[in-house]
Amino acid sequence: MQWYPGHIGKAEKELKEQLKLMDVVIEVRDARIPLSTTHPEMDSWLGNRKRILVLNREDMISKADRNAWAAYFSRQGMKVIFANGKLGMGSTKLGRLAKDMAANVNIKRRAKGLLPRAVRAGIVGYPNVGKSSLINRLLKRRMCPAAPRPGITRDLKWVRFGKDLELLDSPGILPMRISDQTAAIKLAMCDDIGERSYDVADVAAVLVQMLIRIPSVGAKALQDRYKIDNDCLCGKTFVQKLALHLFSGDTHQAAFRILADFRKGKFGWVALERPPR
Numbered sequence: 001m002q003w004y005p006g007h008i009g010k011a012e013k014e015l016k017e018q019l020k021l022m023d024v025v026i027e028v029r030d031a032r033i034p035l036s037t038t039h040p041e042m043d044s045w046l047g048n049r050k051r052i053l054v055l056n057r058e059d060m061i062s063k064a065d066r067n068a069w070a071a072y073f074s075r076q077g078m079k080v081i082f083a084n085g086k087l088g089m090g091s092t093k094l095g096r097l098a099k100d101m102a103a104n105v106n107i108k109r110r111a112k113g114l115l116p117r118a119v120r121a122g123i124v125g126y127p128n129v130g131k132s133s134l135i136n137r138l139l140k141r142r143m144c145p146a147a148p149r150p151g152i153t154r155d156l157k158w159v160r161f162g163k164d165l166e167l168l169d170s171p172g173i174l175p176m177r178i179s180d181q182t183a184a185i186k187l188a189m190c191d192d193i194g195e196r197s198y199d200v201a202d203v204a205a206v207l208v209q210m211l212i213r214i215p216s217v218g219a220k221a222l223q224d225r226y227k228i229d230n231d232c233l234c235g236k237t238f239v240q241k242l243a244l245h246l247f248s249g250d251t252h253q254a255a256f257r258i259l260a261d262f263r264k265g266k267f268g269w270v271a272l273e274r275p276p277r
């Protein structure tokens with residue numbers, strides 16, 4: 001998969017510089033794939049900076065997924081907030097939590113004899129996970145362009161949020177892990193990377209196999225939806241059968257339909273990743 005646009009490389013350098021200035025880092029991940037939407041270097045980049053983890057697109061997973069992830073991150077001692085950047089759920093809680101963390105920073109400053117100052121919170125995350133939507137919700141105005149395609153946000157600026165917090169308005173884009181192909185395929189399924197960077201038919205075939213293994217979906221949901229029997233349980237064959245059945249043999253269109261249906265929740269709202277045991 002080739003999906004490492006030049007501006008992301010540039011953003012990595014800028015992001016590392018910006019991270020040094022942040023007191024609180026709000027890391028946004030896609031709730032459907034919380035493991036694939038974080039960067040392996042994140043912990044080392046953050047050092048002992050405070051972190052709030054936001055699992056965005058909470059509307060796109062089931063309650064059981066949500067509970068499983070909440071328990072997992074709570075065991076890790078991480079503060080996690082489930083959010084919906086589109087409708088704004090979670091943003092008030094996020095604002096409050098960021099401010100609470102901000103208060104801690106100033107308590108420490110006072111103890112050291114330093115004057116209190118506005119605390120800086122920055123939002124970081126992979127492209128298209130909903131960072132701009134969350135910032136717009138937090139600031140209650142449209143500052144950042146939010147768009148249904150990755151890689152929209154480019155520039156960085158600080159904006160006052162209340163009297164004691166500053167928010168880095170333009171979200172920090174995490175450089176994506178090009179080496180991790182499994183993560184890359186899940187990012188493609190969730191529409192978190194540009195469509196031109198992957199083979200739709202390959203990605204749809206893997207998705208079919210993943211959906212078959214998810215108990216709340218299973219082979220039957222796929223067969224019923226498209227009126228196709230999939231006795232061999234092979235994703236590639238399923239895409240080909242669907243192509244013949246509905247799209248005059250056009251596998252690209254068939255694959256695209258499966259991906260679009262998954263993204264629209266036609267197989268139910270399900271996470272593609274569950275916490276490791």
Ligand SMILES: Nc1nc2c(ncn2[C@@H]2O[C@H](COP(=O)(O)OP(=O)(O)OP(=O)(O)O)[C@@H](O)[C@H]2O)c(=O)[nH]1
Nearest residue numbers: 057084085128129130131132133146147151152153
């Ligand atoms: N269903 C759903 N859609 C969301 C949610 N949050 C954001 N979106 C949509 O996801 C798309 C991407 O959102 P953005 O806010 O632009 O994402 P971003 O992370 O800032 O993207 P970049 O600028 O590429 O880094 C938009 O179409 C949003 O409307 C959510 O919680 N649920």
